[in-house]
Amino acid sequence: MPYHATAQRPGWEALPASVRAAVATRLGAPVVEARVAGAGFTRGFAAVLRTADGASAFVKAAARAEQPRLVDWYAREAAILTRLPTGLPVPGLRWTLCEAGWYALCLEPVDGRTPRLPWDPAELASTLTGFADVAAALADPPAELTSLGLPRLADLARDNILWWVEVAAGREPAPPLPDPVRGRLTELVALESLLPGYAADATGLTHGDLRVDNVLIDRSGSARFCDWPWLCHGPAWFDLAGLLITGYAGGLDVDSLFDTHPAAADAPADALDVTLAALAGYHLTAAASAPSTASAHLPAHQRWTGEQALGWLARRQGWT
Template identity: 35%
Template sequence: MTELAPAATGSRRPWTEVAAPVRAAVEQFLGAPVIEAVSQSGGFSPGVAARLRLADGRRVFVKAVDWHTNKHSAPMHRAESIVSKGLSTVAPVPELLASFDQDGWVLLLFADVEGTQPEIPWRAEELDRVLAALAELAEVLTPAPVRVPDTQVKYERIFSGWRRLAANPDDRLDPWALRNLDRLAALESGWPAAAAGNTLLHGDLRADNLLLTADRVVLVDWPHACRGAAWIDLLGLLPSVRMQGGPEPEPLFRAHPVAAQADPDAVNAVLAGLAGYFTHGALQPAPPGLPTLRAFQGAQGVTAVEWLRGRLGWP
């Protein structure tokens, strides 16, 4: 069994650090003061992520980031706002109640979801629920009901890990990857055409972006939404499932409805892009506020490379 990876956690900021005028605007919109804010640890955002309890007993969920100190997360929050507005009536996603972009802060306010993240190590029955939800979601989101970037545009820069490593090899790579760097780089270069499709994809599926309620699976955190082949979300999820104690990816992928018509060469090219992204990313310095990100990427890279190696059969 693959060793479990570090938890997906960022350095959360408390609700009280949000600019006072923004907090006041939130309370005015909600019509009640916030009397409790409980930070949520899952996920890699370095900003605020908290469940708020109001004086009248209602609960809401808030995400916020100070764009002066985190210029990468602010555009992601804005992108998530656009996607969430378009999806809340067609897909199992939290309802976006409001968004605020003022005083240096970008803040999203969602209806609170009474649910829990999948248990880690993965339990078979919970994984079955998630896999069934992905099949249903692919039907609902094809054709894409919201205008989002194509996968080729969204991941053009980051799905180039093997090509970067081939240009500048790193002796920390495992021997198989080092032996096959040029072949991996060539395979990776074909991923844009292989990823083409008309399904709206989440783009970053992991256990910490899933909530299991009594009757449904809710997908949260949509800043990476893009349009592509219906099987890409499944392919992106399975390496993290494996690294967090779940089954090997290949049998799950082959048995899943969204992969039934997937061209094997296309799958290999996109999987190469994903594996290269994780492998290259894990070798970079840790970004501010995300202390476990590189180790988490490294663990996903190990499982993605193992999966790719098994599919390719290269020595």
């Protein structure tokens, strides 16, 4: 999956003139160059803008009439970014604006790129170390952050992540499954059903959507973590498992990487299996019903992610 080139976004000139003018005013100089972000699966505008005075900024924007959910996500991300603990490897928020039915947020630009796949060892080490710092800082989050009324992973799981139970009940079509897994629906339901209870015990917060395309490796080799609208009350090991799915695809010893990471220190013994079962069901089911407002590459990403999660789980369970 070419995560550096999955996005389908409008260019700078496609934004209404009044929106472009408002953004340029906030930036303090005319925009002379726009480098549209290639990663991601939404169709919202996202680009590094360079202005006539030599400054740069990363700006995301969407029209409420056409993409109301995306506008809500951007606004939620802005509220979260202003309340995250200081010092985290996260692009800082500069400003937001509303103009002509559009919402925009401006972030500090990161001179970096998505990690190479298969994972480069140094980039993987940097990413896992950076996430350990993030997880530690969010283990006891500040009150101003939790006051936002953030969702709970336990509730998100019940409402939107657990799909094997729906398949078993006949309420959702069964996704294509490889032979070793085809007769394991009962086990998949049993594993995923444990996620809400495990997540409910967590006292901290976690990113909620930690994928390789939400990581940037800057010129110093450090990892920066992006796209924060899904911050939620939940265990950091959930995001760790999701991130390492790309490592499994690359043949890494992902079991050891999970078991030895600080974010998994207090994880239940079967937390990894539970998470892989849930993510496999979610992605394989979602691949058949991607929204029209998303990138056309989203179904392929979801199928691939679901297949890798299921393959990793099958290996761990001895189903292969």
